[in-house]
Amino acid sequence: MHTLSASPFLGEYVVLRPGYEQGLRVPARAYRQLAHADATGAAVPAWLRTAASDAWGIDAGRDPVGSVVKVREESSAGYARASWEINLGCNDNCEHCYLPERPFQGLPFADKERLLRRIAESGVLWLQITGGEPLVDLDFPDAYTLAFELGMMIQISSNGSRLTNPRILDLLMSLRPYRLTLSVYGVSEETYDGLTRTRGAYKAFRRGLDAAREAGLPLRLNTIVTRHNQHEADAMRALAERYGAAGLEYVNITPTYNGDADVLAAQAERKLRPRKPFTGCNAGITHFHADPMGLVSICKIGRDPQFDLLNDGLGALAKLSAVADSLMLRTGGCSGCALSATCGTCRPMAKVYQEATAPLSYYCQHGKAKAHG
Known part of the structure; x- marks a missing residue:
């Protein structure tokens, strides 16, 4: 498996080490040198050995480039990021969830593989794998391994409950994600289980969190504040800081992506914040969202219309920029x-x-x- 990934990225070129935040911006000629070395079996060039030592403290060696670096091809589509719901199914039942339904269904692995290759062909370098709860999908280990092999930097969004599973933990230790983002719903069993409406959820979360920290995985803890746990908001922040993994704090609950209002009842009214003015984004332009059936849209919220990435290929993505413009206007x-x-x-x-x-x-x-x- 490769140690480094060299890739086009939004008109530039980067060399990254999977599982680590620091990266290198390299000139076009350096990227092309790596691509040529990969094609011809040439050894890792001296400049990359020096750069890898300086950036990550590793010895890139003098083996053929192809055994050390995943050199990703240029893409005509030019996308940089994507999110993928591997499965909507979840082992929690949170009242505030933005998904209107959470069925355990998705593509068979053969189609998941085709979809991931399509996503990689689009130029996506950063891939968020989400759900539902992605780690409960039986195909997660194989799908994650393939995404890694394709040279993508992977972020996993999870409730952490399956991180004590030896197969999953060993996988993430050997093929490190760029980031492992866990949602924090409380710091007591009563509060956490009440919000998730799942008995034993808090114990599973804490065991998974401790296992991930012990494994040295790159953790980020996002705190979710609702009417159920607002009394523990300070303690949730303290938990994230204690683990050295403080992330975002979410207090404004949105309707489900199809406009169901029931989830708004979960809001902690006294905690709501004025939303920052929207100044535009690149949804549908440089990033997109793929649902469990391989349908793509500009983002997780703007799902109408959707296009079939599996059957239409990159042509499906070519339609997104016009959709983005029309939705914003x-x-x-x-x-x-x-x-x-x-x-x-x-x-x-x-x-x-x-x-x-x-x-x-x-x-x-x-x-x-x-x-x-």
Whole structure:
């Protein structure tokens, strides 16, 4: 298995070490030298041996480039990042989940393999594997191994409950993810199990968290604050800091991606924060989302329309930029708003709030102005 990955990235070229944050930006000629060495069986060049030693303290050796470096090909599609729901199924049942349903279903492994190769062909270098709970999918180990072999830097978003499984833990220790992001739902059994509506969930989370730390995996802990656990918000932050893995804190619950409003009841009203004005993003332009059946969309929220990456190939991705432009320009349920020309709200996000008939203050940057204007 390769030690380093050399890849085009948004018009530039990088050399990365899977499982580590630090990377190298290299000139085009250096990337092409590696590609030529890979094709001809030439040895690792001296400049890369020096750079790898300086950046990661490793000896890249003098073996053929192909045995050390995964040299990823240029892609006409030019994507950089993607998220993939390997399966919507989950062993928790959180009230605030943005997924409207969580069936244990997905593609057979042969199609998962085809899908991952399509994603790699699109140029994706950073891949988030999510769910549901990705580690409960029986194909996760094989799918993860393939994504790694394809030279992608992998982030796993998980509840951590399966990290004590020897096969999974050994896999992640030998083929390190770029990041392992765990959600924190509480610091007591009563609170955590109550929020997830799953008996034993807290014990499974803490065992998995400790196993991941003991294994030296690159942890990130995101705290989720709801009405169920708001009394433990400070303790959840302290837990993340104690593990040296403090990540993001989420307090604003969104409707499900199809506009179901029931999950909004989980919000801790006193903890809500004003949303930062939306200043644009590259959804559908440099990154995309793939669901468990291989249908791609601009992002996890903006899923309408979707296109079939498995059967249509990169042609499916070619349609996303136009979709992104149309979604961002569409006013939808905001028609008639005198301030729409200066709107700072993500349109796909606003759409699900509007379908949920949520209070304007939950998502509209102009809500207060309109209420008092």
